Amino acid sequence: MLEKLKVALGDHDLATMVAGDNRQIGLVRRDCQDLGISKVTAVADAYHEVKSQQSISGVWCYDNFTERGSNSAGVVKSDAYTVERDCIIWPVNHYLGLNRHPTVVDAASKALQQFGTGCGTSAMSGGHCSLHKQAEKRLASWLGKEAALLFPTGYSANVGAISGLAKGPSCFVLFDRECHASIIDGIKLSGAKFLPFRHNDISDLARKLDRYAGQYENVFVVVESIYSMSGEESRLQAICDLKSQHDFLLFVDEAHSFGLHPERTLCRKLGLTDHVDFVMTTLSKSTAAIGGVVATSHAFKTFVQVEANAYLFQAAIPPADVAAIIAAMDVIEETPHLLQSLWSKVSYMRGKLRDLGLDIGQGTSPIIPVFIRDSDTLLRMGQDMFHEGIFTTSVAYPVVKHSEVRFRFILNESHSYEQIDRTVGLLEKLGRRYGVIT
Ligand SMILES: Cc1ncc(COP(=O)(O)O)c(C=O)c1O
Numbered sequence: 001m002l003e004k005l006k007v008a009l010g011d012h013d014l015a016t017m018v019a020g021d022n023r024q025i026g027l028v029r030r031d032c033q034d035l036g037i038s039k040v041t042a043v044a045d046a047y048h049e050v051k052s053q054q055s056i057s058g059v060w061c062y063d064n065f066t067e068r069g070s071n072s073a074g075v076v077k078s079d080a081y082t083v084e085r086d087c088i089i090w091p092v093n094h095y096l097g098l099n100r101h102p103t104v105v106d107a108a109s110k111a112l113q114q115f116g117t118g119c120g121t122s123a124m125s126g127g128h129c130s131l132h133k134q135a136e137k138r139l140a141s142w143l144g145k146e147a148a149l150l151f152p153t154g155y156s157a158n159v160g161a162i163s164g165l166a167k168g169p170s171c172f173v174l175f176d177r178e179c180h181a182s183i184i185d186g187i188k189l190s191g192a193k194f195l196p197f198r199h200n201d202i203s204d205l206a207r208k209l210d211r212y213a214g215q216y217e218n219v220f221v222v223v224e225s226i227y228s229m230s231g232e233e234s235r236l237q238a239i240c241d242l243k244s245q246h247d248f249l250l251f252v253d254e255a256h257s258f259g260l261h262p263e264r265t266l267c268r269k270l271g272l273t274d275h276v277d278f279v280m281t282t283l284s285k286s287t288a289a290i291g292g293v294v295a296t297s298h299a300f301k302t303f304v305q306v307e308a309n310a311y312l313f314q315a316a317i318p319p320a321d322v323a324a325i326i327a328a329m330d331v332i333e334e335t336p337h338l339l340q341s342l343w344s345k346v347s348y349m350r351g352k353l354r355d356l357g358l359d360i361g362q363g364t365s366p367i368i369p370v371f372i373r374d375s376d377t378l379l380r381m382g383q384d385m386f387h388e389g390i391f392t393t394s395v396a397y398p399v400v401k402h403s404e405v406r407f408r409f410i411l412n413e414s415h416s417y418e419q420i421d422r423t424v425g426l427l428e429k430l431g432r433r434y435g436v437i438t
Contacts, residue, residue: 154282160310
């Protein structure tokens with residue numbers, strides 16, 4: 001199989017594929033189809049072949065797992081090959097380091113004792129308990145809306161709510177090209193007509209609203225407040241301003257800003273919540289559990305309850321996770337210095353990387369990209385980094401264009417200044433070695 005692919009793809013593509021670009025497996029299926037191989041058993045054999053090759057060169061990354069001794073460091077291992085490294089851990093979104101906070105752990109343990117492990121059924125058929133109701137009330141208030149609806153994950157909140165809201169051909173959805181996969185999956189599942197607009201390009205959005213929106217009864221615009229691959233802020237004010245000329249419903253995913261501001265969300269910080277019809281967030285990041293929530297008006301909450309299959313037909317979020325979320329919100333409210341500490345570290349790390357001349361984009365958030373802009377260098381630097389004890393995500397082609405490949409560091413309050421310094425020091429050394437810093 002590999003030989004057949006090699007002939008068809010030519011050496012370069014195969015080299016990249018086998019060398020370890022972590023999403024190249026997606027290309028294999030396309031390439032297999034080009035070769036006339038579409039039977040999934042044959043495609044699965046091809047995937048497995050690529051995995052075997054990548055495992056030998058030590059770059060297969062689908063099986064990596066971590067045994068974290070603390071929130072920010074631990075042993076990184078892989079099922080596919082026998083490599084283990086003590087690493088500083090950078091791919092985790094526990095922005096406030098609350099997953100080991102005693103108050104949070106204690107609340108989850110108590111709920112486990114009181115309510116047991118799972119819910120056994122969906123929210124619609126009685127899976128929720130009083131903790132879920134308490135959390136929905138509190139989340140609605142944090143998100144600045146009348147009501148909120150809990151889903152078991154952020155992924156299913158987006159898929160469920162968007163596919164339920166924008167159902168059918170009377171609907172049209174415009175979304176930022178950099179939106180998360182769960183948003184795009186929800187849009188595709190909805191059966192609505194849809195178009196991406198260029199990332200953060202308000203003129204492109206306005207042009208598309210002008211050109212297409214009038215043809216549909218219901219128009220939705222979907223964006224993230226902070227984009228997960230670049231850490232960039234959405235141009236929320238400009239998007240809300242478009243509402244004075246166009247009739248659309250605005251859906252904002254606050255996954256990477258929820259809980260990180262004294263106002264709790266970026267929409268609230270900017271005073272825009274009233275212009276936003278749906279505020280969504282995941283609960284797996286700052287609140288360090290799992291779950292998703294969509295906050296909106298009472299009427300739209302009822303609508304989503306009735307229309308979202310992910311609410312109707314998916315087992316509810318376990319009570320221990322709900323208790324952890326509530327406790328995490330308590331801790332965030334009672335410990336304002338956590339936010340100050342996080343933002344001080346963000347400025348420190350961003351400042352140091354910028355001083356080195358590294359390209360870290362336009363963002364200001366705890367998601368810090370380091371643009372490498374060359375796939376081969378990204379791969380080699382990533383391997384060296386791992387061998388020297390730094391574990392982070394390579395955002396590689398085809399997730400982004402070759403010219404936009406980058407590392408992504410997610411800074412958490414639990415990272416120490418010493419860990420930041422070690423990471424920046426290594427990036428300086430490798431950046432000079434590979435000509436990224438001149
Ligand atoms: C912007 C955004 N939305 C939704 C999700 C899905 O959330 P979860 O992983 O908690 O299901 C993510 C996850 O990373 C995300 O980055």
